[in-house]
Amino acid sequence: MEPEIFVELVKSMKGKLTITALCQLFDVSRATYYRWTHRKDLGKLTALEEAVRRLCFLHKFRYGYRKIAALINQEYKVNKNTIQKIMQKYHWNCRVKIKKRTKVGQPYKIVENKLNRQFASEEPLKKLVTDITYLPFGQKQLYLSSVMDLYNSEIIAYTIGDKQDTAFVIDTLDQLPKTTDCLLHSDQGSVYTSFDYQNQIKSKGITMSMSRKGTPSDNTCIESFHASLKSETFYLDKLTNEPTSIVIETVKEYITYYNEVRVQQKLGYQSPIEYRKSEA
Template identity: 85%
Template sequence: MGTRVAYPIQIKEMAIQMKQEDISVKKIMEELGIKNKTQIETWWRWYRNGENHRLAQPVGKQYSYGKGPEELSTEVQLKNENKFLKMQIEVPKKVQRVGKEVEPEVFVTLVKEMRGKLTITELCRLFGISRASYYRWIQRKDLGKLTALEESVRHLCFLHKFRYGYRKITALINQKYKVNKNTVQKIMQKYHWNCRVKMKKCSKVGQPYRVVENKLNRQFSSEAPLKKLVTDITYLPFGQKQLYLSSIMDLYNGEIVAYTIGEKQDTAFVLDTLNQLPETADCLLHSDQGSVYTSFDYQNKIKTKGITMSMSRKGTPSDNACIESFHASLKSETFYLDGLTNEPTSIVIETVKEYITYYNEDRIQQKLGYQSPIDYRKSAA
């Protein structure tokens, strides 16, 4: 077994400083007389992890020397805490976006600017970023070298939270200047900016069984507003209590014309949504065969409003595909995308309301000529 060498703390600090200046490990070993490169790697790891106290660790200590910062004097602990709290106030001013939305280019630049003031570990902790993410970012050769077109694509992908595929991104860019959709697709694939929602699923085929006549018969297009409507209920299991969403969509432009969020999916719940329609709504309303839709009160209200009812076949959700697709988009593009799984009830409700507003007013659709539902209705009028 080889003899272990004890290096002075000054040598360790000089090795770390040279490593910061991107000097090769081989040259550091030659200049400082260090025999094993793993020594330098170990010191560098301690430095990155904010464990500078371990530089004074005696030879042969295989455990976390001194248990870390808590072994420091009270005065030193307070000084370090003061320093970190001060940086929590000053550092965020250097960037416009923090937390999950901080961009790689901004954070990598910030780390360079704060070298010597804060460790990488402290900065990562401050912005809620893992160190693994930071080291992955600095290895990217493309960092900070985007062309004008790439920057446009990046901006739109981030703006819409990766809800759009390359066709919609191309349509938005083409509003200003022409670009081929294949070019946009290659850019999104290169930088991993692809749409992150709606994983492909195999449809389940159920045995059709007709109880109420299906008058819609999957004719999901309409020539005028408020002539063909579809409705459904979906679960919202993302908060501290179970919530439900009842919504009605106009097949003319895919606009959500009425919706209700509640804690109980009873007849009163769906009637609240139905009552938001105009009293003179002479239209076809399609739903599934849920008990709330077949109830006496609901059917009586349908008759009062002069609405014709249509129902899907049993076990065939594809008969109501449009509203099913909307509910899937709502969940995929908000709760699943942002990782919201146990939020306060108020946050769940606000998230749904904000998304429906976004869906109606801003979210473009290919079938509408890359316009939002409301823009399409206005342009047609």
């Protein structure tokens, strides 16, 4: 709970709920509340501080001070250390803690690693990576299959389902636009090495590449995306037992946010779609 928000909430609820009731409801001690009311900085933000506050709240505290500084510098000229001090002063620091994922599937066939950790791509739809991740946040187990274009880290195809079978990943594959001379990299999961999947790969003229056994860093880009998705939604908002529809909607909304809004340092602090359009 942000101090200024809680203090304003208590004021607005005067005569409706007691301070004690509100403190219990939001798990804030009365001592903390009274300490906040005596803070001289509450309600007296500078224009720069207000700009930092707006961005931190807008992105739900998913950004660290470097990204916030990059966005602020589109309007102000300010050192990133100044932004860091402001965020520390008001406790607006990034609240995302990356969670490790559990590896999905068991390999039974070795395919050459043609990507070989060459994650940079100078053209769209030339180097793609794919993976499956668990979504254990609802009332039943769900899975996400996604494909990322390494040109701009855009998620260009994804499927959410309750079975991680071959049909599940083929559905994602079928969403890809027609392309030539394309490399698709995955792990050695059985769904990717299956006859049906490999047959689909061949029919689309795609070249397959696979990570070495027990080496998730060979597919680190898509692994990182899945970790960010979970950390910046379910873990951040403490969503643990949601209806299936909420889990699905949360994932869809995040992918839209990731593609269209969420800036990346390697893209010059642009979102994937902004970068693609600017380079077209």
